[in-house]
Amino acid sequence: MTERYLLPPDGVDRRTLEAYRRAGGYAAAERAVHEMTADAVIEEVKTSGLRGRGGAGFSTGQKWSFMPKPGGSKPSYIACNADESEPGTFKDRQILERNPHLLLEGLIIAGHAIAARAAYVYIRGEYVTAYRVLAAALAEARAAGLLGAGHMQSGRDFDVHLMRGAGAYICGEETGMIESAEGKKGQPRKRPPFPAVYGLWGCPTTVNNVETISHVPAIIGRGAAWFKTIGTPTSTGNTLYGVSGHVNRPGVYELPLGTPLRAIIYEHAGGVRGGRALKAIIPGGVSMPVLAADQVDVAMDHDSLKRAGTLLGTGGIVVMDETACMVRAALVIARFFRHETCGQCTQCREGTAWLYRLLQHIEAGEGSDGDLATIESVGGYMEGQTICALSDAAAWAATGFLRRFRAEFEAHVHERRCPLPGSFVP
Amino acid sequence: MSAADGSMLSEATRQAILAEVPKYPEPRAALLMALHHVQAELGHVPIPVQCEVAALLGLRPIEVREVVTFYPMYHEHSVGRRNIQVCVNIACALAGARDVVRALEERLGIASGGCTPDGTFSLEEVQCLGSCGTAVCVQVNNEPFVENVRADGIDALLRAID
Numbered sequence: 001m002t003e004r005y006l007l008p009p010d011g012v013d014r015r016t017l018e019a020y021r022r023a024g025g026y027a028a029a030e031r032a033v034h035e036m037t038a039d040a041v042i043e044e045v046k047t048s049g050l051r052g053r054g055g056a057g058f059s060t061g062q063k064w065s066f067m068p069k070p071g072g073s074k075p076s077y078i079a080c081n082a083d084e085s086e087p088g089t090f091k092d093r094q095i096l097e098r099n100p101h102l103l104l105e106g107l108i109i110a111g112h113a114i115a116a117r118a119a120y121v122y123i124r125g126e127y128v129t130a131y132r133v134l135a136a137a138l139a140e141a142r143a144a145g146l147l148g149a150g151h152m153q154s155g156r157d158f159d160v161h162l163m164r165g166a167g168a169y170i171c172g173e174e175t176g177m178i179e180s181a182e183g184k185k186g187q188p189r190k191r192p193p194f195p196a197v198y199g200l201w202g203c204p205t206t207v208n209n210v211e212t213i214s215h216v217p218a219i220i221g222r223g224a225a226w227f228k229t230i231g232t233p234t235s236t237g238n239t240l241y242g243v244s245g246h247v248n249r250p251g252v253y254e255l256p257l258g259t260p261l262r263a264i265i266y267e268h269a270g271g272v273r274g275g276r277a278l279k280a281i282i283p284g285g286v287s288m289p290v291l292a293a294d295q296v297d298v299a300m301d302h303d304s305l306k307r308a309g310t311l312l313g314t315g316g317i318v319v320m321d322e323t324a325c326m327v328r329a330a331l332v333i334a335r336f337f338r339h340e341t342c343g344q345c346t347q348c349r350e351g352t353a354w355l356y357r358l359l360q361h362i363e364a365g366e367g368s369d370g371d372l373a374t375i376e377s378v379g380g381y382m383e384g385q386t387i388c389a390l391s392d393a394a395a396w397a398a399t400g401f402l403r404r405f406r407a408e409f410e411a412h413v414h415e416r417r418c419p420l421p422g423s424f425v426p
Numbered sequence: 427m428s429a430a431d432g433s434m435l436s437e438a439t440r441q442a443i444l445a446e447v448p449k450y451p452e453p454r455a456a457l458l459m460a461l462h463h464v465q466a467e468l469g470h471v472p473i474p475v476q477c478e479v480a481a482l483l484g485l486r487p488i489e490v491r492e493v494v495t496f497y498p499m500y501h502e503h504s505v506g507r508r509n510i511q512v513c514v515n516i517a518c519a520l521a522g523a524r525d526v527v528r529a530l531e532e533r534l535g536i537a538s539g540g541c542t543p544d545g546t547f548s549l550e551e552v553q554c555l556g557s558c559g560t561a562v563c564v565q566v567n568n569e570p571f572v573e574n575v576r577a578d579g580i581d582a583l584l585r586a587i588d
Contacts, residue, residue: 127556161450168498201455252559318516332515424521
């Protein structure tokens, strides 16, 4: 039985400061602020092996260590990424709506570690309930002196501010988010300079995902050594796996990294609906290449998924059963990327539109073998060529489906129709 | 403000916008929140109001318009009083989002992207709302999600949201 430390037990309301404190909340922040130096906090998080839960999986402690030491000419900021928009991903929302003080406590500790003046939490505009719950928690935390001028009798000022996005996926990309937070179009910036040098308003900024920050109170409260006992040597701690699609019990499950995909689908999510056969699984949000049913025994950690030819991403697992047409699935995802490209890089702007049109063509039974080759070649031009990774993701998604389910794509071309008439409709 | 001085925004909305400004080192950072306040009052952000917001935040009108037109949640032109947004991304598609859209089109007598002639309902297809475990997910205006929607449940949905 997994011990949860991110989500409260089912049926327990931990949204108020009182309830959160009753469960031991803010003790880790007290410890960090009053008993630990900033460097000691960073060292502890580094030692814990915590890796970012927003998709890229970078070492959180290392990221914090890139920030300048206090006393520089510019203030430092935290930009907390709550723009959860990767299709198949709905985990940060669980923290925001059910355990908002956990995020605030994590931000206080992170703020201490990098000597930040403030944290800006960028919440996707559609998450109106999450925004309201977090805003209420924030007001309570300020009233209790946990945030604001001289917070927690630390002699330092640290506050948290909320800002809302407005429906653009690209603002989940760290520099797209920074541009958006500054009140501009969310078009990603070229790097270098990285946000730790030139982030919000040109100041040093650490960008961390909601879940990533929410692991920090447990690491400080119980120690890096405890944290490392959970998961695998290179993927430590619990994580929030979101399971959706053709399963009996879709939802978010807090489990150790490295939990076998089979156990997540069949034990936790109740198996494939209607007793149907499993066909395909997207393991970490639609940006990550799809897996076929015969890969269901993979462990859900960074290394194992890499060996399986995909990535952990956000841990958003989309399950598809035998009725699902893979060309249609690829088409839905290509339509998404075509809609969400910010348009500044040619390869991405044109490539996402090409992939969508090619897949439409094939799905309609009008494709040719040449179209399959064109998907590969367009995908090749889109990878590693652009300012941000949206282009790579769009290419991986399309070529991933094509490579893993080539026979089904060829059947569409050769039979000039969809061979799965009972499939979902895009 | 009243219509007398040409403002299309209420004093409350203007004050809500100005209250955002001190949170940030630069007033421009308040723009996205400002536009949410505008849309909560008016339902959309027409060009004259974009100019008003620009004046409030000390921006050029184009700096407001490029944001209004970049972000899918902002509408430069009016939409229905109840703007129904159906997620059609992968998890919702697998759960029958297309059937939900078709049922709504038929019931409302409009195509996806359109608005009923009386201005009550408009229908939009949107990308992932972040509620994949409770697909199909529908959002009306900027209100909390309506989850687990099915095509055979749209009469109840329309009654609940009207």
